[in-house]
Amino acid sequence: MINVLLAEDQAMVREALAALLGLEEDIRVVAQVARGDEVLQAVRTSGADVALLDIEMPGQDGLAAAAELRRAVPGCRIVMLTTFGRPGYLRRAMELGADAFLVKDAPAAQLADAVRRVLRGERVIDPTLAATALSVGADPLTERERDVLRAAADGSTVSEIASRLHLSEGTVRNHLSSCIGKTHARNRADAVRIAHENGWL
Amino acid sequence: MINVLLAEDQAMVREALAALLGLEEDIRVVAQVARGDEVLQAVRTSGADVALLDIEMPGQDGLAAAAELRRAVPGCRIVMLTTFGRPGYLRRAMELGADAFLVKDAPAAQLADAVRRVLRGERVIDPTLAATALSVGADPLTERERDVLRAAADGSTVSEIASRLHLSEGTVRNHLSSCIGKTHARNRADAVRIAHENGWL
DNA sequence: TAGGCGCCATGACATCTGTCATGGCGCGAT
DNA sequence: ATCGCGCCATGACAGATGTCATGGCGCCTA
Numbered sequence: 001m002i003n004v005l006l007a008e009d010q011a012m013v014r015e016a017l018a019a020l021l022g023l024e025e026d027i028r029v030v031a032q033v034a035r036g037d038e039v040l041q042a043v044r045t046s047g048a049d050v051a052l053l054d055i056e057m058p059g060q061d062g063l064a065a066a067a068e069l070r071r072a073v074p075g076c077r078i079v080m081l082t083t084f085g086r087p088g089y090l091r092r093a094m095e096l097g098a099d100a101f102l103v104k105d106a107p108a109a110q111l112a113d114a115v116r117r118v119l120r121g122e123r124v125i126d127p128t129l130a131a132t133a134l135s136v137g138a139d140p141l142t143e144r145e146r147d148v149l150r151a152a153a154d155g156s157t158v159s160e161i162a163s164r165l166h167l168s169e170g171t172v173r174n175h176l177s178s179c180i181g182k183t184h185a186r187n188r189a190d191a192v193r194i195a196h197e198n199g200w201l
Numbered sequence: 202m203i204n205v206l207l208a209e210d211q212a213m214v215r216e217a218l219a220a221l222l223g224l225e226e227d228i229r230v231v232a233q234v235a236r237g238d239e240v241l242q243a244v245r246t247s248g249a250d251v252a253l254l255d256i257e258m259p260g261q262d263g264l265a266a267a268a269e270l271r272r273a274v275p276g277c278r279i280v281m282l283t284t285f286g287r288p289g290y291l292r293r294a295m296e297l298g299a300d301a302f303l304v305k306d307a308p309a310a311q312l313a314d315a316v317r318r319v320l321r322g323e324r325v326i327d328p329t330l331a332a333t334a335l336s337v338g339a340d341p342l343t344e345r346e347r348d349v350l351r352a353a354a355d356g357s358t359v360s361e362i363a364s365r366l367h368l369s370e371g372t373v374r375n376h377l378s379s380c381i382g383k384t385h386a387r388n389r390a391d392a393v394r395i396a397h398e399n400g401w402l
Numbered sequence: 403t404a405g406g407c408g409c410c411a412t413g414a415c416a417t418c419t420g421t422c423a424t425g426g427c428g429c430g431a432t
Numbered sequence: 433a434t435c436g437c438g439c440c441a442t443g444a445c446a447g448a449t450g451t452c453a454t455g456g457c458g459c460c461t462a
Contacts, residue, residue, distance in 0.1 A: 010284065015309035016217035019224055083211065108216035142438060155391030158419075171440050177420055187448085188419080189390045190356030343408060359449070372410050378450055388418085388450080 002119060005031040005048035007039050007065065008081070009057045017052075017111070024112045036060030040068050043076055050115050055082040055089055063092050070097045077118040081111070087133035088199025090125070100124035139200045140182040148175040150201050153192045203320060206232040206249035208240050208266065209282070210258045218253075218312070225313045237261030241269055244277055251316050256283040256290055264293050271298045278319040282312070288334035289400025291326070301325035340401045341383040349376040351402050354393045 004021060006029055008014040018029045031046035033039055037059035043051055051069060053062035060068075066078050079100040080093045090101050099118040102110060103126065114124045141149065151161045158176075162169045176188055185191035195201050205222060207230055209215035219230045232247035234240055238260035244252055252270060254263040261269075267279050280301040281294045291302050300319040303311060304327065315325045342350065352362045359377075363370045377389055386392035396402050 010305040011308050012221075012282075012303075012305045012312060013214055013217065016214065016221040019309075020213075020217040020220040023220055081213075102213075104211040104213045106213055108213050108220075111213060144439065155386065155388055155394050157387060168441055170442060173420065174422095174440085177422090180420075185356065186358060187356055189393075192390075193356050345409065369411055371412060374448095374450065375410085375452095378452090381450075 002027045002050060002115060003030040003046065003048045004028065004115060005033070005039070005043055005046055005051045007033045007036065007042075007052065007057065007062065008054040009034045020108055021112060021115075027112060027115060034058075036062055036065040039065040040072055043069060043073055048076060049119060050077040050079060052079045052081055052111075052115070055080060055084075063089070063096060066093065066098055067096045079114055079118060079124075084199070085126070085129045085132075086197065086199025087129075087136040088139055090129055090133045090199075091138065092199070094125075101126070101129070103129065136198060139198070141179060141195065141200060145175050145179050145182075146195075146200065148172055149179045149192060149195055152176060152188055153196070153201065203228045203251060203316060204231040204247065204249045205229065205316060206234070206240070206244055206247055206252045208234045208237065208243075208253065208258065208263065209255040210235045221309055222313060222316075228313060228316060235259075237263055237266040240266040241273055244270060244274055249277060250320060251278040251280060253280045253282055253312075253316070256281060256285075264290070264297060267294065267299055268297045280315055280319060280325075285400070286327070286330045286333075287398065287400030288330075288337040289340055291330055291334045291400075292339065293400070295326075302327070302330070304330065337399055340399070342380060342396065342401060346376050346380050346383075347396075347402065349373055350380045350393060350396055353377060353389055354397070354402065 004027055006014055006018055008017065011034065014032055014034065018032060021027050021029050030048055031042040033042045034057070036057040039051060039053065053066055055062040062080060062082070066080065069076060069078060078098045079102065080098050081102045081104065082089060083104050085103040085105070093101050100114045100123065102114055102124070106126065117124050147165060148161060151164055158169050158172050162172045165172070176191070179191045179195070180187065183191045183194045185194050205228055207215055207219055209218065212235065215233055215235065219233060222228050222230050231249055232243040234243045237258040240252060240254065254267055256263040263281060263283070267281065270277060270279060279299045280303065281299050282303050282305065283290060284305050286304040294302050301315045301324060303315055303325070307327065318325050348366060349362060352365055359370050359373050363373045366373070377392070380392045380396070381388060384392045384395045386395050
């Protein structure tokens with residue numbers, strides 16, 4: 001019997017996935033959480049063999065939760081399950097040591113399949129997604145450039161970003177200009193969009 | 202026995218929801234589609250009593266599908282099911298004559314509950330969401346302003362938008378300025394964000 | 403039929419943005 | 433110990449953006 005923990009913030013989706021996994025004879029959902037920062041605790045008390053982690057979650061995102069889990073409970077297998085097949089997500093998940101990466105677009109049968117396979121020591125990744133992730137390349141932005149671009153993502157002006165990050169306006173403009181260049185964007189908003197789609201923010 | 206059609210583009214979520222509804226004694230999922238433009242056809246051939254429609258879907262969004270369905274098969278109940286509780290979505294769904302509006306954040310039990318209730322002629326809406334939708338007010342943008350703002354959403358420049366919509370650059374700037382004023386935004390990107398969050402795009 | 407409004411346009415203006423050159427500081431690698 | 437690079441900053445410039453006044457056209461409504 002495989003013990004699975006389910007981490008997903010949308011209650012209806014989470015419980016639906018639990019119902020789906022419940023149909024399998026050899027799988028049992030032993031814990032459910034809605035926040036990233038509750039994953040570790042729940043894995044410990046439930047003794048789950050596999051953690052199924054969504055990425056977009058409050059508290060702490062699924063990638064951070066995976067990193068924490070990998071350190072604290074190395075024996076627990078990690079399956080990332082996300083709406084968005086952003087190349088950067090896949091890359092970060094793999095660097096963190098996740099065992100599988102699934103998108104919610106995939107047929108439901110792949111879920112139970114992935115759970116069984118990671119438990120046998122296999123790693124499960126959509127080949128198409130892997131290919132695009134490799135072709136897109138790694139995040140070209142520096143730490144600080146990411147900070148600034150994130151701060152610009154909601155439509156803030158340069159002066160607002162500058163005061164929020166305690167920088168001069170010139171520095172903010174320089175960082176943004178650099179982001180625009182590195183992402184091959186036409187302007188700030190375009191750079192935000194591209195970075196977002198690639199999973200760099 | 203209640204016959205339900207499920208329209209949701211993410212296969213894993215769709216099949217999970219089907220599994221969830223399948224646990225109910227009195228509910229049967231008789232059709233599943235992944236695109237908005239396949240809803241009507243599927244309702245007709247399956248003879249579903251209730252259509253469960255996601256909003257974000259390829260082909261045609263769930264709201265358009267609901268409008269089409271309401272006209273062609275008035276007897277079929279409509280339950281909107283969406284990730285985002287955007288006020289504009291709720292408002293449009295209600296104006297279209299949807300019978301229920303659920304967000305995926307809600308507990309799973311509400312799904313089957315809503316299906317049963319709409320079949321008894323009730324309308325089901327989250328009261329909190331209804332309150333915010335009313336307080337936010339209706340979409341203040343004109344048809345054309347929405348077009349222009351949509352075209353600006355991907356970070357396009359004024360000249361690109363102008364040529365795409367066959368307008369002069371001045372007109373585009375005027376429309377955008379008007380959008381910024383009506384949404385109380387600080388600039389174009391902010392206006393896009395606000396309109397998006399409110400479900401106006 | 404007169405007014406209101408959406409839509410399109412022009413021109414002028416102030417401001418914001420994006421780019422570039424330049425330079426200082428700190429850190430890690432060769 | 434020198435080089436490269438991330439990081440921060442300044443100043444200057446061109447071009448993009450946002451605002452405003454103004455006006456024409458068509459449509460609907462009072």
